[in-house]
Amino acid sequence: MLELRGVSYRYAGYATTVLHEVDLRLDDGQIVGLVGPNEAGKSTLCLVASGLAPASIGGSLTGTLTLDGTPAQGLSTHQLAERVVVGFQNPNTQRSGIAATVFEEIALGPMNLGLAVAETVARTREAIARLKLEHLVLRDPQRLSGGQAQLVGIASLLAMRPRHVILDEPTAQLDPAGTRLVGEALRALAETGTSLLIAEHKTDLLDGLCSRIVAIDGGRIALDGPTAEVFDDPRLAALGVEPPARARLGRLLASHGIAAAVLAGAVVDSAR
Amino acid sequence: MIGGYLGPLAIIGFAILPAAVIAGVAGRLVRISLLLTLPIAISVVLVSVFTRAGSHILFSLGPFDATAEGVDFAGQTLVRLFAISTSIGLFGLTTEPRSFVLDLERRGLSPRFAFVALATLEAVPAMVERAGVIASAQRARGLDTEGSVRARLRGILPLVGPVILSSLTEVEERSLALEVRAFGRPGRRHLLFRIPDSRTQLVVRAALLLALVVAVVTRVTGTFPSLP
Numbered sequence: 001m002l003e004l005r006g007v008s009y010r011y012a013g014y015a016t017t018v019l020h021e022v023d024l025r026l027d028d029g030q031i032v033g034l035v036g037p038n039e040a041g042k043s044t045l046c047l048v049a050s051g052l053a054p055a056s057i058g059g060s061l062t063g064t065l066t067l068d069g070t071p072a073q074g075l076s077t078h079q080l081a082e083r084v085v086v087g088f089q090n091p092n093t094q095r096s097g098i099a100a101t102v103f104e105e106i107a108l109g110p111m112n113l114g115l116a117v118a119e120t121v122a123r124t125r126e127a128i129a130r131l132k133l134e135h136l137v138l139r140d141p142q143r144l145s146g147g148q149a150q151l152v153g154i155a156s157l158l159a160m161r162p163r164h165v166i167l168d169e170p171t172a173q174l175d176p177a178g179t180r181l182v183g184e185a186l187r188a189l190a191e192t193g194t195s196l197l198i199a200e201h202k203t204d205l206l207d208g209l210c211s212r213i214v215a216i217d218g219g220r221i222a223l224d225g226p227t228a229e230v231f232d233d234p235r236l237a238a239l240g241v242e243p244p245a246r247a248r249l250g251r252l253l254a255s256h257g258i259a260a261a262v263l264a265g266a267v268v269d270s271a272r
Numbered sequence: 273m274i275g276g277y278l279g280p281l282a283i284i285g286f287a288i289l290p291a292a293v294i295a296g297v298a299g300r301l302v303r304i305s306l307l308l309t310l311p312i313a314i315s316v317v318l319v320s321v322f323t324r325a326g327s328h329i330l331f332s333l334g335p336f337d338a339t340a341e342g343v344d345f346a347g348q349t350l351v352r353l354f355a356i357s358t359s360i361g362l363f364g365l366t367t368e369p370r371s372f373v374l375d376l377e378r379r380g381l382s383p384r385f386a387f388v389a390l391a392t393l394e395a396v397p398a399m400v401e402r403a404g405v406i407a408s409a410q411r412a413r414g415l416d417t418e419g420s421v422r423a424r425l426r427g428i429l430p431l432v433g434p435v436i437l438s439s440l441t442e443v444e445e446r447s448l449a450l451e452v453r454a455f456g457r458p459g460r461r462h463l464l465f466r467i468p469d470s471r472t473q474l475v476v477r478a479a480l481l482l483a484l485v486v487a488v489v490t491r492v493t494g495t496f497p498s499l500p
Contacts, residue, residue: 056451057444078457085452093445096453097398098390100370104464109453111461112383120464142398156453 002026002049002084002164002195007063009048018044019219021063026164026195031186033206033227034199036216037240042199043089045216046168049197050086051075068163082113085162087153089169094153095141102144102152103128103137109160127159130185146173154182158189165189166197171205183209207231207244215239276348280355288358297365304365305357313350320346369393375467383461387450395439403435 002025009019018041026032026049036042047053051072054061065072067083075083088094099105106127110120128134131151136144141152150173157165165186171179183205190196200206206213206227213230215223217239223230230236231247243251292298324346326339370390377386407415416427450456489495 050452052448052451056448076456077451078454081452081454081457087452088445088449090445093442094449095446096387096450096455097394097446098370098387107464108455111464112454112457114457114459114461117462117464120462142394153449160453 001028001066001068002197003064003066004049005064005066007048007061007065009044009053009062010060011044012054012058012060017219019048022048022216022219022221024049024197024214024221024224026197028163028193028195029190030212031190031196031198031210033203033210033213034197034216035201035203035206035213035236035239035241036222040216040239041219042216043168044219046086046088046166046197046199050084050166051080052077052086055080078112081109081160081162083162084164084166085109085157085160086166087157087168087170089172091146091149091153091173094156095149097142099141101137102133102139102141105141105152106133106156106159109156113160123159123161127155130158130188131155131181147175147178150174151178151182154185158185162194164195164197166199168199169201170198171200171202179205201241203231203242203244204246207246215241277351280351283355284351284358288355288362292358292362292365295362295366297362301358301361301365305354305361308357308361309350309353312353316349316353317346320349371467374463375469377461378463378466383455387455399435399439402438403431406431406434406438 004022004024007019007022007024008017010017022045024032024045034042034045044053047057048061049065051065051067053059055072055075056077067075067080070083072080096105096108099108103124107120107124110123115123128137131154133151133155136148136152139148141149144152150170154167154170157167167186170186171182174182179202186196186198187209198206198210210227212225213223213227214221215230215236222239223233223235225233228247231243232250236243242248288301289298292301321338321342322333322336324339324342326337326341328340330338330340330343332338370393373381373386373389377383410427410430415430416423418424418427
């Protein structure tokens with residue numbers, strides 16, 4: 001379990017507090033979606049939940065982050081990395097810059113953990129298979145498209161087999177097929193007990209993936225609840241977050257006097 | 273006779289060039305080495321020939337006398353410089369830097385040092401590529417980078433800031449991404465593969481090490497002559 005309690009955070013050298021009294025809990029195997037307008041504090045929350053802020057980038061933090069019951073304060077960055085990993089939105093900066101092939105790039109994390117070669121190779125192959133990257137293993141990581149680089153970046157994190165995964169816009173550069181692939185891989189990862197926090201603008205992805213949605217605005221949690229409940233909440237649009245197609249269609253039908261249950265029935269019929 | 277001209281020329285002729293021919297890089301090696309040596313060679317020739325005191329004056333140029341001793345000194349310095357540049361060039365042309373650094377790590381070099389060495393080597397082409405992208409973006413917005421030297425210099429200035437700033441930002445994000453992957457963890461890593469190391473390479477390395485010891489000893493004992 002990853003838990004933030006009463007967390008406020010301010011970047012080093014800045015007077016403004018970016019996060020205010022944030023409470024957030026990720027249970028084992030749970031996938032939580034994080035939504036909010038630009039500059040709401042999503043990326044900062046990702047950094048704080050991963051422990052990198054302030055452990056690596058400095059800044060001032062009040063409140064507590066606990067990882068499986070252990071306070072994160074005082075843990076070094078490599079100790080944090082053994083528990084929680086975070087993926088950033090720019091895939092070009094996710095590359096190590098020292099690997100000659102995609103295979104070596106994905107294997108870098110397990111290697112750094114000091115694992116035996118056989119274990120490193122097994123984890124790397126598993127991550128490659130999850131994201132269907134077999135055709136890229138011998139490619140130069142610097143010569144990938146944005147979408148491919150994003151998939152390799154996510155695979156590099158999965159190969160660490162962390163207990164908690166935090167992803168900041170993991171599908172920003174992916175096409176619909178790549179987005180679905182990432183969704184399937186993350187769902188499979190959650191089934192192994194890993195908890196996930198995913199900051200995303202693609203609410204359709206989150207709608208089918210997450211059990212809970214947290215909406216953040218101005219560094220404060222504005223909405224927090226079951227996925228359908230938050231996405232159907234009319235306050236979401238006021239935050240600048242576009243609800244998923246299902247919620248928008250449901251609202252449109254409701255405005256014409258058609259019950260959402262009819263839509264659900266139609267979906268079931270079309271699935272048959 | 274080992275020093276002076278004969279020693280460096282023997283090293284070039286009997287060790288470096290044959291190795292370069294076997295590796296198929298002789299032409300490139302000579303070109304690169306000449307280019308590397310040329311700027312220093314010009315200053316060495318000018319300084320040595322015209323300022324070295326000597327009794328045999330070849331010709332005079334204003335207040336400066338070109339002496340035979342100066343020409344001899346410049347010649348000996350140049351062959352030594354060429355021996356150094358060809359040996360470094362041969363290493364660069366025949367050794368894949370990544371394999372070299374990883375093999376050093378396998379032999380005990382710190383992973384951090386290995387990363388710094390590799391990242392530095394990788395940073396240059398990445399920076400050149402980024403500069404190209406930024407230049408294209410600036411040109412699309414009307415920046416003129418063609419024409420006279422002055423116009424080109426004026427065009428380069430607006431590129432310097434974005435290239436440096438974006439490189440710095442990327443360094444920060446990349447260091448975070450590496451920390452996420454436990455790069456800071458102390459202790460040895462089990463590398464995925466070994467760089468092939470044949471018996472011949474082992475013998476050559478041992479011979480080179482022995483030659484180094486002999487060179488140092490002869491130099492210290494005065495057997496190996498220094499420059500005149």
